[in-house]
Amino acid sequence: MVTFNLMQSSSARWQIRTRPNRHYPFLSRHPWVMANALAHATLREVTPEAPSDDGQSLSADTNAAETDQPAAESDPADRQLPACGEIIDLLDYDGNWIARGLINPASRLRIRLYAFSSEEQIDDSMWAERIEQAVARRRLTGPANPQGGERLIFSESDRMSGLIVDRYADCLSIQITGGALIPRTETLIREVTAAAARHQTPCQKVLVRMDDATVKHEGVSEETLAELQSLTTLDSEADSTVWYQHNGLEMAIDLQDGQKTGGYLDQQLNHAAAASYMADRRVLDICTYTGGFALAAARAGAKEVVAVDSSERALDIAKRNAERNQLTNVRFDQGDCFDDLKERRERGEQFDAIILDPPRFAGSRNQTNAALRAYTRLNASAVDLLPPGGILVTCSCSGRVSRADFLNMLVDVGRKRGRDLIVLESRGPSPDHVFAVSCPESDYLKCIVVQVI
Template sequence: MLETLKLKKGKGNRVFNGHLWIYRSELEGAHPAIKPTTVIVENHNGRFLGIGDYSPSSQIAVRLLTRKKEVIGRKFFRERIKTALELRKKLFPGEDSYRLIHSEGDLLPGLIVDKYGDYLSVQILTGAMEARKELIFDVLEEILKPEGIVEKNDVATRKLEGLEQFVRVARGRVPESITISENDLRFEVDLLKGEKSGFYFDQKLNRIAISRYSDGCRVLDVFCYSGAFALNALKYNASYAVGIDSSEKAIELAKKNSELNSFANRCEFIKANAFNYLRSISRKQQKFDLIILDPPPFAKSRNVLNRALRGYREINLQALKALNPGGVLVTCSCSHHVSPQIFLKTIMEASKDAGKRMVLLERRGQSPDHPVLLGVPETEYLKCFILKCF
């Protein structure tokens, strides 16, 4: 029988409006220090609100899985995973690499699954999901029949759940590297040692969007990782591309990908600090026609928001100084705590400092295999603005 937790009076509005999270401070009474498990949630009057995963360690005490009275077992997860898979098949017909499960966005909070052809990379973020992971693996094998499954559990958020960080092959076999296809380009992916799960699927459609702005351009891809933006620009007839990343592994990977796609003679990848590199080319008056900024999250918590905004302002300022008149800036933020409005205001401030007039051409976000659940603003995190300089 499931434990029942109650919300304090007046604390149910967010849940009624669609959010899946219940904070520890919103729970009534002295809730027991039970281990991670599935619980029933009611409001203060005893009205059923849903069934969710309880965490004894995190400030997010409960993540709702369902608002129905149903059993959370094999059938439940089979239906949710099949629903997610059918959506991806409609979004990307004929493709085999994408984000399959996007946690709250697919109504499976605490679970992320990326599909790389015949291989799966799984990230488990909560104690309750950790406790049932073998069931999850069984269902994934039943539906998808992968050659191998990687547990990519090296994210810092697991510490908040009292979980250890590790990476391992959970099922089957996984080679040192695999090759995937995106937009008729080939990319090498390291499922065990690569950043994130190995590839950034959330920028998929934004990489395609630069086709309109790449023809004949000299391109700078800052925080390039595997070189995906730069190589897409070259596919769309950019004259030359330069990629910058502070990671030696990333630079080596980008070089391999340029060779895989026969672009090695039209690009170069340089290990450098992005801020320092942009300042140096500004001093040297080196200019580009298309600049892409895709940095890691500068604001991982609200406490560092002001410092993060200074970073975004500086990186955009230096990029604008290196942009030719009439050039295009593609600038991104994957920090949830930086809202689209705040990010755009920061870009405006940078353009004023650079003495540039900018026109906003496109306001974009994450690829639809990273669905945004209405009522859960945390699921909408990626901002991608495309602007033209005058």
């Protein structure tokens, strides 16, 4: 575990060099520096005479204390390496300045980059400016619905790697995915709350969360996690269930224990788009979560909607959502997505439309092939339950699976099942989920509407 107390002085800054020829992605502003791309670290005094032009060598330094150890090895407490959350300058192997970021020695994603000009500092004013820009960016597509939901900050896409902020009515759900941001969380909360108010969406409650996988990967101690969670302003556990408007429906989500930030705002427009195909059809919604696709289909005039999820808690909320919206043409079954489809095929069931919105199958590059096999199996099982002319809405939220790979997976499904698959729509996330071209992983969501012949 690492300490999150900033030990950095105003007169010194760490410089870390990349290994030979490992710096090219960062010249294109990719914000992730993995541990295996780094060579060695140098603690360098910052003086008014220090070079400031991009690309100038910073390797000559008589005040530096340099270690030839890889920048992944030492305990930051002994000052042989930076502590978590410290500001570092990233140099190429020859000592040319590339970018500035924050380091977490406990994480495989060792450095997150935020500044690509040597004159730009990582300070409170930078966070305030970027948060204001991010919230204002959401207003480009129209005014906000104060009772609705939207993504205000999307990590790398808004030049704030490690920070995700969603708004549900008057509640902010803040998800920290980068441990190096923890010492700055209070500043981030203050600036996001102020920016939301300036843009006519004042928020009264704040939830700060970090999921279990992030806690493990970022090396966050139980004590630090407790301190982070203490910044939450929800009054009680019951207060974590929040109602907001979603495509004309009243929807509840669980801010405290729900998936991601509590809900899936990225699918908001896809819920509505898929519903336009569902009138008078018998619909199966696999991985329904709190019922986004299922309830939209039910309201659009589906004859019957069967919604399936493995989580009892999610289904309880989905049932409440159906009752709140007086939708009686939907029922909820608990089960595993693969097992449920298999059992329905064995019973000879058929549906006019099937929606597949599984969780992420690939969290890293080396899981991509296994993920594609899982998608193939899932989609092939769904195709087995569709008659000619049936509608398949299939989704992937795995950023490591490209759109081209996902479509090729559907080609494989058609070949295996001897069916033609005609794409009616190839969709992405709602426009509040912007993506940065320098970080293709941020273009993660695929939602493909297919007619199966």
